[in-house]
Amino acid sequence: MSAEFFNVLPPDDARALLFRHLTAVLPAETIPVPEAIGRVTAVSIHAPHSLPTFRRSTMDGYAVRAADTYGASASLPAFLQVIGELPMGQTATLSLTTGQAALVHTGGMIPETADAVVQVEQTQVISNQLSVSGNPLSVSGDRFSFPFETEVFRAVAVGQNVLQIGEDVRQGAEILPAGHWLRPQDLGGLLALGITEVSVVRRPHIGILATGDEVVPPAQTAVPGQIRDINSYTIGGQVQQAGGVPIYGGIIPDDFTALQTAAAHLLAQTDMLIMSAGSSVSIRDMTVEVIEGLGEPGVLLHGVATRPGKPTIVGVVNGKPVLGLPGNPVSAMIQFDMFGVPAIYRLQGVVNAPRRGQVWAILTQNIASESGREDYVPARLSDGPDGLLATPVFGKSNLIYTLVNADGLIKIPLNKGGLLTGEWVEVRLF
Numbered sequence: 001m002s003a004e005f006f007n008v009l010p011p012d013d014a015r016a017l018l019f020r021h022l023t024a025v026l027p028a029e030t031i032p033v034p035e036a037i038g039r040v041t042a043v044s045i046h047a048p049h050s051l052p053t054f055r056r057s058t059m060d061g062y063a064v065r066a067a068d069t070y071g072a073s074a075s076l077p078a079f080l081q082v083i084g085e086l087p088m089g090q091t092a093t094l095s096l097t098t099g100q101a102a103l104v105h106t107g108g109m110i111p112e113t114a115d116a117v118v119q120v121e122q123t124q125v126i127s128n129q130l131s132v133s134g135n136p137l138s139v140s141g142d143r144f145s146f147p148f149e150t151e152v153f154r155a156v157a158v159g160q161n162v163l164q165i166g167e168d169v170r171q172g173a174e175i176l177p178a179g180h181w182l183r184p185q186d187l188g189g190l191l192a193l194g195i196t197e198v199s200v201v202r203r204p205h206i207g208i209l210a211t212g213d214e215v216v217p218p219a220q221t222a223v224p225g226q227i228r229d230i231n232s233y234t235i236g237g238q239v240q241q242a243g244g245v246p247i248y249g250g251i252i253p254d255d256f257t258a259l260q261t262a263a264a265h266l267l268a269q270t271d272m273l274i275m276s277a278g279s280s281v282s283i284r285d286m287t288v289e290v291i292e293g294l295g296e297p298g299v300l301l302h303g304v305a306t307r308p309g310k311p312t313i314v315g316v317v318n319g320k321p322v323l324g325l326p327g328n329p330v331s332a333m334i335q336f337d338m339f340g341v342p343a344i345y346r347l348q349g350v351v352n353a354p355r356r357g358q359v360w361a362i363l364t365q366n367i368a369s370e371s372g373r374e375d376y377v378p379a380r381l382s383d384g385p386d387g388l389l390a391t392p393v394f395g396k397s398n399l400i401y402t403l404v405n406a407d408g409l410i411k412i413p414l415n416k417g418g419l420l421t422g423e424w425v426e427v428r429l430f
Contacts, residue, residue, distance in 0.1 A: 011305070022319070026347055028201055034187065036198050040350055042201050048195070049171050050166035051166070061122075062103060062117065063110040069152050074153045081100050083101070086105070086111070104117060117161035118156050175189060182198075204244040204270075209276070213254045217251065234332070236248065238340065260294075263290050272322070273321075273322045277326070287324040291315045305372060307374075334376050360387075360427070361379075361425060362423070362424060362425075364421060367412065375411075375412035376410070378402050378405075379392055379410045410426070
Protein backbone atom coordinates (compact mmCIF):
# COMPACT_ATOMS: atom_id res chain seq x y z
CA MET A 1 0.00 0.00 0.00
CA SER A 2 1.42 3.38 -1.05
CA ALA A 3 -0.03 5.51 1.74
CA GLU A 4 -0.21 5.04 5.47
CA PHE A 5 -3.59 5.17 7.22
CA PHE A 6 -4.12 8.55 8.82
CA ASN A 7 -0.76 9.93 7.84
CA VAL A 8 -2.65 13.22 7.84
CA LEU A 9 -1.69 16.43 6.08
CA PRO A 10 -3.16 19.94 6.33
CA PRO A 11 -5.68 20.67 3.52
CA ASP A 12 -3.36 22.94 1.51
CA ASP A 13 -0.58 20.34 1.54
CA ALA A 14 -3.03 17.56 0.67
CA ARG A 15 -4.36 19.53 -2.33
CA ALA A 16 -0.82 20.25 -3.48
CA LEU A 17 -0.04 16.52 -3.30
CA LEU A 18 -3.12 15.75 -5.40
CA PHE A 19 -2.37 18.47 -7.96
CA ARG A 20 1.19 17.22 -8.47
CA HIS A 21 -0.36 14.11 -10.01
CA LEU A 22 -2.90 15.95 -12.16
CA THR A 23 -1.27 17.47 -15.21
CA ALA A 24 -3.58 16.72 -18.14
CA VAL A 25 -6.42 19.01 -19.19
CA LEU A 26 -9.46 17.52 -20.89
CA PRO A 27 -9.89 17.96 -24.67
CA ALA A 28 -11.68 20.95 -26.23
CA GLU A 29 -14.96 21.29 -28.03
CA THR A 30 -16.58 24.20 -29.89
CA ILE A 31 -19.99 25.42 -28.77
CA PRO A 32 -22.22 28.47 -29.40
CA VAL A 33 -21.32 31.41 -27.18
CA PRO A 34 -24.86 31.75 -25.70
CA GLU A 35 -24.47 28.20 -24.31
CA ALA A 36 -21.02 28.78 -22.81
CA ILE A 37 -21.88 30.18 -19.37
CA GLY A 38 -19.77 28.45 -16.73
CA ARG A 39 -17.52 26.81 -19.31
CA VAL A 40 -13.74 27.22 -19.49
CA THR A 41 -11.87 28.61 -22.50
CA ALA A 42 -9.55 26.08 -24.14
CA VAL A 43 -7.42 28.69 -25.93
CA SER A 44 -6.79 32.39 -25.58
CA ILE A 45 -9.16 34.60 -27.58
CA HIS A 46 -8.10 37.77 -29.42
CA ALA A 47 -10.21 40.63 -30.74
CA PRO A 48 -10.83 40.31 -34.51
CA HIS A 49 -11.37 44.07 -34.68
CA SER A 50 -11.42 47.13 -32.46
CA LEU A 51 -14.44 48.00 -30.34
CA PRO A 52 -16.07 50.45 -30.85
CA THR A 53 -15.48 50.41 -34.60
CA PHE A 54 -16.56 54.06 -34.92
CA ARG A 55 -16.62 57.14 -32.70
CA ARG A 56 -19.97 57.41 -30.99
CA SER A 57 -21.77 59.61 -28.51
CA THR A 58 -22.23 58.54 -24.90
CA MET A 59 -25.32 60.73 -24.42
CA ASP A 60 -28.04 62.74 -26.11
CA GLY A 61 -26.86 66.15 -27.23
CA TYR A 62 -24.96 67.89 -29.99
CA ALA A 63 -21.85 66.82 -31.87
CA VAL A 64 -19.56 69.86 -31.93
CA ARG A 65 -16.06 71.13 -32.51
CA ALA A 66 -14.87 71.50 -28.91
CA ALA A 67 -13.07 74.76 -29.69
CA ASP A 68 -16.42 76.38 -30.52
CA THR A 69 -17.55 75.92 -26.88
CA TYR A 70 -14.45 77.20 -25.10
CA GLY A 71 -15.32 79.88 -22.56
CA ALA A 72 -19.05 79.08 -22.61
CA SER A 73 -20.95 79.60 -19.35
CA ALA A 74 -24.49 80.24 -18.12
CA SER A 75 -23.85 83.99 -18.17
CA LEU A 76 -21.96 83.98 -21.45
CA PRO A 77 -23.18 81.07 -23.60
CA ALA A 78 -21.73 79.98 -26.92
CA PHE A 79 -24.09 80.17 -29.90
CA LEU A 80 -24.11 77.29 -32.38
CA GLN A 81 -26.09 76.62 -35.53
CA VAL A 82 -27.54 73.10 -35.58
CA ILE A 83 -27.45 72.03 -39.23
CA GLY A 84 -28.99 68.57 -39.02
CA GLU A 85 -29.53 65.30 -37.16
CA LEU A 86 -27.19 62.29 -37.15
CA PRO A 87 -29.39 59.22 -37.80
CA MET A 88 -29.00 56.17 -35.59
CA GLY A 89 -27.54 53.07 -37.21
CA GLN A 90 -26.13 54.97 -40.16
CA THR A 91 -22.79 56.46 -41.15
CA ALA A 92 -22.44 60.11 -40.14
CA THR A 93 -22.10 62.11 -43.37
CA LEU A 94 -22.68 65.65 -42.10
CA SER A 95 -19.66 67.92 -42.16
CA LEU A 96 -19.33 70.67 -39.54
CA THR A 97 -17.55 73.97 -39.94
CA THR A 98 -16.84 76.67 -37.37
CA GLY A 99 -19.87 77.48 -35.21
CA GLN A 100 -21.93 74.46 -36.35
CA ALA A 101 -23.33 71.45 -34.50
CA ALA A 102 -25.37 68.33 -35.25
CA LEU A 103 -28.11 66.70 -33.21
CA VAL A 104 -26.93 63.26 -31.95
CA HIS A 105 -28.47 60.49 -29.84
CA THR A 106 -26.79 58.16 -27.33
CA GLY A 107 -24.77 55.60 -29.27
CA GLY A 108 -24.96 57.54 -32.52
CA MET A 109 -21.95 57.99 -34.78
CA ILE A 110 -20.40 61.45 -34.82
CA PRO A 111 -18.85 62.94 -37.99
CA GLU A 112 -15.11 63.24 -38.61
CA THR A 113 -15.38 67.03 -38.32
CA ALA A 114 -16.70 66.80 -34.71
CA ASP A 115 -14.51 66.00 -31.71
CA ALA A 116 -16.89 66.27 -28.71
CA VAL A 117 -20.54 66.11 -27.66
CA VAL A 118 -22.40 68.70 -25.59
CA GLN A 119 -25.02 67.22 -23.28
CA VAL A 120 -28.52 68.42 -24.21
CA GLU A 121 -29.17 69.52 -20.62
CA GLN A 122 -26.40 72.10 -21.03
CA THR A 123 -28.11 73.77 -24.00
CA GLN A 124 -31.23 75.73 -24.90
CA VAL A 125 -32.81 76.27 -28.30
CA ILE A 126 -33.18 79.99 -29.03
CA SER A 127 -34.60 80.07 -32.54
CA ASN A 128 -36.40 77.75 -34.90
CA GLN A 129 -38.17 78.27 -38.19
CA LEU A 130 -41.31 76.58 -36.86
CA SER A 131 -41.13 78.34 -33.49
CA VAL A 132 -41.37 75.00 -31.69
CA SER A 133 -40.35 75.02 -28.03
CA GLY A 134 -38.97 72.10 -26.06
CA ASN A 135 -36.24 69.51 -26.35
CA PRO A 136 -35.29 68.71 -29.96
CA LEU A 137 -34.24 65.20 -28.84
CA SER A 138 -37.64 64.31 -27.40
CA VAL A 139 -39.16 61.47 -29.39
CA SER A 140 -42.65 62.37 -28.21
CA GLY A 141 -42.50 66.11 -28.95
CA ASP A 142 -42.69 68.02 -32.23
CA ARG A 143 -39.73 67.67 -34.59
CA PHE A 144 -37.49 70.66 -35.06
CA SER A 145 -36.62 71.89 -38.54
CA PHE A 146 -33.06 72.63 -39.47
CA PRO A 147 -31.11 74.78 -39.21
CA PHE A 148 -31.82 76.26 -35.77
CA GLU A 149 -29.70 77.94 -33.14
CA THR A 150 -28.91 76.76 -29.65
CA GLU A 151 -27.08 78.19 -26.66
CA VAL A 152 -24.33 76.15 -24.98
CA PHE A 153 -23.85 76.84 -21.26
CA ARG A 154 -20.77 74.73 -20.57
CA ALA A 155 -17.58 74.16 -22.50
CA VAL A 156 -16.52 70.64 -23.48
CA ALA A 157 -13.02 69.29 -24.04
CA VAL A 158 -11.83 67.37 -27.06
CA GLY A 159 -13.12 63.79 -26.77
CA GLN A 160 -15.64 64.59 -24.03
CA ASN A 161 -18.78 62.43 -24.12
CA VAL A 162 -17.37 60.44 -27.05
CA LEU A 163 -16.30 56.79 -27.20
CA GLN A 164 -13.21 56.52 -29.36
CA ILE A 165 -12.40 53.72 -31.81
CA GLY A 166 -10.81 50.87 -29.86
CA GLU A 167 -11.48 52.49 -26.48
CA ASP A 168 -13.13 49.28 -25.25
CA VAL A 169 -10.70 46.84 -26.89
CA ARG A 170 -8.03 47.09 -29.57
CA GLN A 171 -7.83 44.80 -32.59
CA GLY A 172 -5.59 41.82 -31.83
CA ALA A 173 -5.68 42.30 -28.06
CA GLU A 174 -6.20 39.23 -25.89
CA ILE A 175 -9.71 39.54 -24.56
CA LEU A 176 -9.87 36.23 -22.66
CA PRO A 177 -6.98 33.94 -21.68
CA ALA A 178 -7.03 30.17 -21.88
CA GLY A 179 -8.40 28.63 -18.70
CA HIS A 180 -10.91 31.43 -18.10
CA TRP A 181 -14.23 30.60 -16.43
CA LEU A 182 -16.84 32.23 -18.65
CA ARG A 183 -19.26 34.66 -16.96
CA PRO A 184 -22.31 36.46 -18.40
CA GLN A 185 -20.27 39.60 -19.14
CA ASP A 186 -17.71 37.49 -21.00
CA LEU A 187 -20.40 36.16 -23.31
CA GLY A 188 -21.51 39.71 -24.03
CA GLY A 189 -17.94 40.75 -24.79
CA LEU A 190 -17.49 37.90 -27.27
CA LEU A 191 -20.77 38.57 -29.04
CA ALA A 192 -20.01 42.30 -29.26
CA LEU A 193 -17.02 41.33 -31.41
CA GLY A 194 -19.07 39.02 -33.59
CA ILE A 195 -17.57 35.90 -31.99
CA THR A 196 -20.49 33.45 -31.95
CA GLU A 197 -18.63 30.21 -31.21
CA VAL A 198 -15.98 29.49 -28.61
CA SER A 199 -13.55 26.65 -27.95
CA VAL A 200 -14.06 25.35 -24.42
CA VAL A 201 -12.76 22.44 -22.40
CA ARG A 202 -15.07 19.45 -22.32
CA ARG A 203 -17.04 19.18 -19.10
CA PRO A 204 -15.48 16.60 -16.75
CA HIS A 205 -17.61 13.51 -16.17
CA ILE A 206 -17.54 12.64 -12.48
CA GLY A 207 -18.50 9.12 -11.41
CA ILE A 208 -20.24 8.86 -8.04
CA LEU A 209 -20.69 5.64 -6.08
CA ALA A 210 -22.53 5.22 -2.78
CA THR A 211 -21.58 2.24 -0.65
CA GLY A 212 -23.09 0.39 2.26
CA ASP A 213 -25.59 -2.38 2.96
CA GLU A 214 -27.68 0.10 4.94
CA VAL A 215 -28.02 2.65 2.10
CA VAL A 216 -31.17 2.65 -0.06
CA PRO A 217 -32.36 4.89 -2.93
CA PRO A 218 -34.16 8.12 -1.90
CA ALA A 219 -37.45 6.95 -3.41
CA GLN A 220 -37.46 3.77 -1.32
CA THR A 221 -39.07 3.59 2.11
CA ALA A 222 -36.29 3.21 4.64
CA VAL A 223 -37.02 0.60 7.30
CA PRO A 224 -35.29 0.78 10.70
CA GLY A 225 -31.57 0.29 10.14
CA GLN A 226 -31.58 1.80 6.64
CA ILE A 227 -30.78 5.32 5.42
CA ARG A 228 -31.55 7.00 2.11
CA ASP A 229 -28.69 7.88 -0.21
CA ILE A 230 -28.31 11.64 -0.18
CA ASN A 231 -24.53 11.91 -0.62
CA SER A 232 -24.71 10.97 -4.30
CA TYR A 233 -27.01 13.88 -5.01
CA THR A 234 -25.51 16.56 -2.76
CA ILE A 235 -22.11 15.79 -4.28
CA GLY A 236 -23.73 15.66 -7.73
CA GLY A 237 -25.02 19.17 -7.16
CA GLN A 238 -21.54 20.36 -6.19
CA VAL A 239 -20.16 18.71 -9.33
CA GLN A 240 -22.60 20.65 -11.51
CA GLN A 241 -21.81 23.95 -9.77
CA ALA A 242 -18.12 23.38 -10.56
CA GLY A 243 -18.83 22.72 -14.23
CA GLY A 244 -18.82 18.93 -14.18
CA VAL A 245 -21.36 16.31 -15.18
CA PRO A 246 -22.32 13.81 -12.44
CA ILE A 247 -22.56 10.17 -13.51
CA TYR A 248 -24.41 8.18 -10.86
CA GLY A 249 -23.16 4.63 -10.40
CA GLY A 250 -25.74 3.58 -7.86
CA ILE A 251 -25.43 1.97 -4.45
CA ILE A 252 -22.89 -0.82 -3.98
CA PRO A 253 -23.19 -3.27 -1.07
CA ASP A 254 -20.35 -3.91 1.38
CA ASP A 255 -18.74 -6.51 -0.83
CA PHE A 256 -15.16 -6.05 -2.00
CA THR A 257 -15.57 -7.74 -5.36
CA ALA A 258 -18.79 -5.84 -6.14
CA LEU A 259 -17.22 -2.51 -5.17
CA GLN A 260 -14.00 -3.20 -7.08
CA THR A 261 -15.95 -4.14 -10.21
CA ALA A 262 -18.28 -1.14 -10.00
CA ALA A 263 -15.43 1.30 -9.29
CA ALA A 264 -13.30 0.03 -12.18
CA HIS A 265 -16.25 0.13 -14.59
CA LEU A 266 -17.29 3.67 -13.59
CA LEU A 267 -13.74 5.04 -13.56
CA ALA A 268 -13.19 3.74 -17.11
CA GLN A 269 -16.18 5.81 -18.28
CA THR A 270 -15.43 9.02 -16.39
CA ASP A 271 -12.68 11.52 -15.61
CA MET A 272 -12.86 11.26 -11.83
CA LEU A 273 -14.31 8.84 -9.30
CA ILE A 274 -15.97 9.60 -5.98
CA MET A 275 -16.91 6.95 -3.42
CA SER A 276 -18.79 7.93 -0.30
CA ALA A 277 -18.64 5.92 2.94
CA GLY A 278 -16.15 3.23 3.78
CA SER A 279 -13.31 5.71 4.38
CA SER A 280 -12.98 5.26 8.16
CA VAL A 281 -10.48 2.91 9.76
CA SER A 282 -12.59 -0.17 10.38
CA ILE A 283 -12.68 -3.84 9.58
CA ARG A 284 -15.30 -3.11 6.92
CA ASP A 285 -13.18 -0.45 5.24
CA MET A 286 -12.55 -1.52 1.67
CA THR A 287 -12.24 1.81 -0.12
CA VAL A 288 -8.46 2.07 0.29
CA GLU A 289 -7.94 -1.46 -1.04
CA VAL A 290 -10.30 -0.81 -3.94
CA ILE A 291 -8.44 2.35 -4.97
CA GLU A 292 -5.08 0.57 -4.65
CA GLY A 293 -6.38 -2.12 -6.99
CA LEU A 294 -7.55 0.28 -9.69
CA GLY A 295 -4.09 1.39 -10.91
CA GLU A 296 -1.09 3.57 -10.24
CA PRO A 297 -0.16 5.44 -8.16
CA GLY A 298 -3.30 4.65 -6.12
CA VAL A 299 -3.87 6.13 -2.68
CA LEU A 300 -1.80 9.24 -2.05
CA LEU A 301 -3.15 10.07 1.37
CA HIS A 302 -5.57 8.66 3.91
CA GLY A 303 -6.43 11.39 6.33
CA VAL A 304 -6.64 15.19 6.27
CA ALA A 305 -6.07 17.48 9.24
CA THR A 306 -9.62 18.85 9.26
CA ARG A 307 -12.83 18.47 11.15
CA PRO A 308 -15.22 17.24 9.93
CA GLY A 309 -13.89 14.76 7.40
CA LYS A 310 -10.53 13.61 8.76
CA PRO A 311 -10.67 10.11 7.17
CA THR A 312 -10.93 11.41 3.61
CA ILE A 313 -8.95 9.38 1.06
CA VAL A 314 -7.09 11.18 -1.72
CA GLY A 315 -5.86 9.16 -4.67
CA VAL A 316 -5.01 9.23 -8.36
CA VAL A 317 -5.37 6.36 -10.81
CA ASN A 318 -3.76 6.69 -14.23
CA GLY A 319 -4.03 10.47 -14.09
CA LYS A 320 -7.62 10.51 -12.84
CA PRO A 321 -8.44 11.76 -9.33
CA VAL A 322 -10.19 9.31 -7.02
CA LEU A 323 -11.66 10.39 -3.69
CA GLY A 324 -13.02 8.33 -0.83
CA LEU A 325 -15.35 10.53 1.19
CA PRO A 326 -16.80 9.92 4.64
CA GLY A 327 -20.36 8.66 4.70
CA ASN A 328 -21.61 11.45 6.96
CA PRO A 329 -23.26 13.99 4.63
CA VAL A 330 -21.81 17.10 6.26
CA SER A 331 -18.29 15.66 6.13
CA ALA A 332 -18.79 14.46 2.55
CA MET A 333 -19.93 17.87 1.27
CA ILE A 334 -17.22 19.82 3.06
CA GLN A 335 -14.44 17.48 1.94
CA PHE A 336 -15.68 17.41 -1.64
CA ASP A 337 -15.60 21.20 -1.56
CA MET A 338 -12.01 21.00 -0.28
CA PHE A 339 -10.74 18.47 -2.85
CA GLY A 340 -13.33 17.48 -5.43
CA VAL A 341 -14.26 20.97 -6.59
CA PRO A 342 -10.62 22.13 -7.01
CA ALA A 343 -9.86 18.89 -8.90
CA ILE A 344 -12.75 19.56 -11.31
CA TYR A 345 -11.39 23.04 -11.93
CA ARG A 346 -7.91 21.58 -12.52
CA LEU A 347 -9.24 19.05 -15.05
CA GLN A 348 -10.72 21.97 -17.01
CA GLY A 349 -7.49 23.93 -16.91
CA VAL A 350 -8.99 26.77 -14.86
CA VAL A 351 -6.24 29.31 -14.16
CA ASN A 352 -8.14 31.39 -11.61
CA ALA A 353 -10.98 29.53 -9.94
CA PRO A 354 -14.28 31.43 -9.68
CA ARG A 355 -14.33 33.52 -6.55
CA ARG A 356 -16.34 31.88 -3.83
CA GLY A 357 -18.56 34.12 -1.78
CA GLN A 358 -16.96 35.16 1.49
CA VAL A 359 -18.11 37.66 4.08
CA TRP A 360 -16.90 38.90 7.43
CA ALA A 361 -19.21 38.67 10.42
CA ILE A 362 -19.16 39.07 14.18
CA LEU A 363 -19.14 35.76 16.05
CA THR A 364 -22.03 35.47 18.51
CA GLN A 365 -20.60 32.71 20.71
CA ASN A 366 -17.34 30.98 21.48
CA ILE A 367 -16.16 28.08 19.31
CA ALA A 368 -13.69 25.55 20.68
CA SER A 369 -11.07 23.97 18.46
CA GLU A 370 -7.90 21.89 18.63
CA SER A 371 -4.62 23.25 17.36
CA GLY A 372 -3.12 21.30 14.48
CA ARG A 373 -6.19 21.00 12.28
CA GLU A 374 -8.54 23.26 10.35
CA ASP A 375 -12.07 23.26 11.69
CA TYR A 376 -15.09 24.23 9.61
CA VAL A 377 -18.15 25.16 11.62
CA PRO A 378 -21.49 25.76 9.88
CA ALA A 379 -22.96 29.16 10.65
CA ARG A 380 -26.17 31.09 10.13
CA LEU A 381 -25.92 34.77 9.20
CA SER A 382 -28.17 37.58 10.41
CA ASP A 383 -28.09 41.36 10.47
CA GLY A 384 -26.87 43.09 13.63
CA PRO A 385 -26.52 46.73 14.65
CA ASP A 386 -22.77 46.70 13.86
CA GLY A 387 -22.81 44.40 10.84
CA LEU A 388 -23.42 40.76 9.99
CA LEU A 389 -23.64 38.27 12.84
CA ALA A 390 -22.40 34.68 12.53
CA THR A 391 -24.11 32.18 14.82
CA PRO A 392 -22.59 28.68 14.87
CA VAL A 393 -24.90 25.82 13.91
CA PHE A 394 -23.60 22.95 15.96
CA GLY A 395 -24.57 19.48 14.86
CA LYS A 396 -23.13 16.11 14.12
CA SER A 397 -21.62 15.50 10.72
CA ASN A 398 -24.19 12.80 9.93
CA LEU A 399 -27.06 15.31 10.15
CA ILE A 400 -27.60 16.99 6.79
CA TYR A 401 -29.81 19.73 8.26
CA THR A 402 -26.74 21.03 10.02
CA LEU A 403 -25.91 22.45 6.59
CA VAL A 404 -29.49 23.05 5.46
CA ASN A 405 -29.89 25.45 8.38
CA ALA A 406 -26.58 27.21 7.71
CA ASP A 407 -25.52 29.93 5.28
CA GLY A 408 -21.80 29.14 5.24
CA LEU A 409 -18.76 27.82 7.06
CA ILE A 410 -16.59 29.54 9.64
CA LYS A 411 -12.97 28.53 9.12
CA ILE A 412 -10.86 28.10 12.24
CA PRO A 413 -7.19 28.23 11.15
CA LEU A 414 -4.86 25.29 11.58
CA ASN A 415 -2.98 26.52 14.63
CA LYS A 416 -5.65 28.51 16.44
CA GLY A 417 -7.28 27.02 19.50
CA GLY A 418 -10.78 28.34 18.98
CA LEU A 419 -12.59 31.64 18.42
CA LEU A 420 -14.13 34.06 20.89
CA THR A 421 -17.48 35.83 20.98
CA GLY A 422 -17.22 39.25 19.34
CA GLU A 423 -14.37 38.33 16.99
CA TRP A 424 -14.68 39.14 13.32
CA VAL A 425 -14.63 35.84 11.46
CA GLU A 426 -14.53 34.92 7.80
CA VAL A 427 -17.55 32.96 6.61
CA ARG A 428 -17.29 30.99 3.38
CA LEU A 429 -20.75 31.03 1.78
CA PHE A 430 -22.26 27.94 0.22
